[in-house]
Amino acid sequence: MYRSVLLFTLVGLLLLTRSHCFDSGLSGQEKTTHFGLTECALLRITASYLKSIYGSTDLDNIADGTELCDDVETMFNRIQQETRRLGINSKLRFVIDQVCTSNVLVNLEEFTSPSSHFDNEAFIEGSLLIANRLADVQINLMRDSLSVFDARQSFGQAMHTLQDFYAHSNWVELGRRIPNPNISKGQIFDLYALEGFATCSNCTQQNCAENNILPEILNGQYLTSGYFDIYHTGSSKPKGKCSHGGPFDVTTETDAIGFGINKDNENSDHGSYHCS
Secondary structure (H helix, E strand, O other): OHHHHHHHHHHHHHHHOOOOOOOOOOOOOOOOOOOHHHHHHHHHHHHHHHHHHOOOOOOHHHOOOOOOHHHHHHHHHOOOOOOOOHHOOOOHHHHHHHHHHHHHHHHHOOOOOOHHHOOOOOHHHHHHHHHHHEEEHHHHHOOOOOHHHHHHHHHHHHHHHHHHHHHEEOOOOOOOOOOOOOOOOOOOOEEEEEOOOOEEOOOOOOHHHHHHOOOHHHHHHOOOOOOOOOOOOOOOOOOOEEEOOOOOOOHHHHHOOOOOOOOOOOOOOOOHHHHO
């Protein structure tokens, strides 16, 4: 069943609405972490699959997203009850844990990779990375049963990068409230602030922290993301570009200095956009 669910998920991936709140945390199953957000999405897709393929009618509010991610355990139990009714041998918890753990590990194994997190305005590279990993999912699903494990890993990794697009770019600040329809197709999917195009102003005081993106970027609807580096030597941030921000980011020390633009959680530099 779960081989089919992953294929079904690939079709529905672009139609998933973004979570109201998202915490780009390293661990935890809370609803707004990488783990929790992915878990909720997988439960919704599973409910949609059961409804579409088996005609299940008791999971509508999970499948259509009206049941929020506040209580994923109840969502999980309802789906488990339905799979038992249908006589399906369910390994849902194992599958969810594997996909979500692969998602979270991107923050450890690919911590400084711009394309993995859409940092450093790596929009083309990030989009291609998602597309390639989703292609790996499809290839591995068509192979032997052992390759399903690789498919789940690639899918979790792709979901991490997808989630970071919204947390690390200025998509929300541009007033966008729907998912980017081209984000996983390996395509150029917006108007970018090109190299040499300043995107942020210097800001070292809290009163300007969430207004540090230049008006011409917002008014022109240019897509940008923050630069991130943990090493003082060799930082690649061009002059005038935004930083990611946070305690580990040394790019905040170079123009544009000060606060960054990430909205990983409510305490981030652009924390008020966290639940937008």
